[in-house]
Amino acid sequence: MAMLQIGDSGPAVRKLQQALLAAGFNPGKADGDFGAGTEAAVMAFQHSAGLLHDGIAGPRTLRALGLARSDKLPSAVDRFSVQVVAQMFPQTPLAPIREHLPPVLHAMKAAGLADRVMLLAALATIRAETAGFLPIDEGPSRFNTSPRGHPFDLYDRRADLGNHGEPDGARYKGRGFVQLTGRHNYTVYAERLQQPLVEQPELANTPDVAAAVLAAFLKDRELQIKSSLMEGDLRAARRAVNGGSHGLEAFAEAYRVGDMLTDDEDL
Known part of the structure; x- marks a missing residue:
């Protein structure tokens, strides 16, 4: 059943x-x-x-409903080979895909997100955030750095990010596959993953930790992401992760290519 x-x-x-x-x-x-x-x-x-x-x-x-012993969804990990994922990342060399796909798939499976839809969402998120399939630092931009300010000064006192002032903006800038940002998020996932991310935020760029953060972050938003995808609303699915539509085109392209390559399956 x-x-x-x-x-x-x-x-x-x-x-x-x-x-x-x-x-x-x-x-x-x-x-x-x-x-x-x-x-x-x-x-x-x-x-x-x-x-x-x-x-x-x-x-x-x-x-x-009490009709099954396990609530695990069927695993689709085997569908996401390096060759398949490479087509979702057409501008990315194979080397980083070969290196970083295994920890991402392992982390997703460990988080109970090994079903096809959430694997597609995870990989599309990586495509939108770090197109090179590398856990990376966020770069300075007009959205985080004022014209004459120090890097990430516009993040320093962002209460919504849990930052307390300089140097929190630069210290807790976006990192990893999902661009974890802000003292609050670093604190939440430090506790969740039992990693010293608050004291050593650069750990968010190590492959295993970056993959675990991505999986945990998506797990917290699984219902919202799946509900959006069930309606075919890729913009809303992207917003559930990013809070906006930044990277939507890359997210949507990767998702659609991966969806086609891994065949149909119910959400």
Whole structure:
């Protein structure tokens, strides 16, 4: 009973319908046919449980209903070879892809994000943030450095980033695959990953830590990202990670190429 969706039928669907009824979500007659009523009941339950409301009873929905022991989604790691990812990064040499793809895939799997959609989102994020598939420092720009100021002076007192003043702007500038930025974020993911990122922020550029930060950052936004992608809204998916549309074109191109190369699969 790995996944049930509209059009399916049989004893597994009947068990699903009975579980939905027991949870207070009426699918209509428990006849073993997954029709529109069952789909609507599944979606209502998913909304209530804080799950992706796609109307498909996958591992997480079935586990929440007590019908499965595990809520792990099918792993798609094997679909993302160096050759596939190279086509998502057409201007990037193969060497950094070969070096950094394994820690990224390992970190995503460890975070429970080994499904195809989240792997696509992770790689598209890297394409948008660090097109060379390298964990890198953010560079000075008009958005973080004033015309006559020291580098990253516009970050120094950004309360929304948790910065306390100079030198926090430069010390906690964007780093890594996801461009972790601000004292607050460095503190949050230092605790989450048990890494001394506050004292040694440059660790965010080491491949294993950069990959772990990326995975943890996306895990915190998984439902928002998947909901946006379910609607085909790549702009909203990018905004869920970046807070804006910077890098949207690169994100969208990488996502679409990867989506085509790794075939279709339900969100």
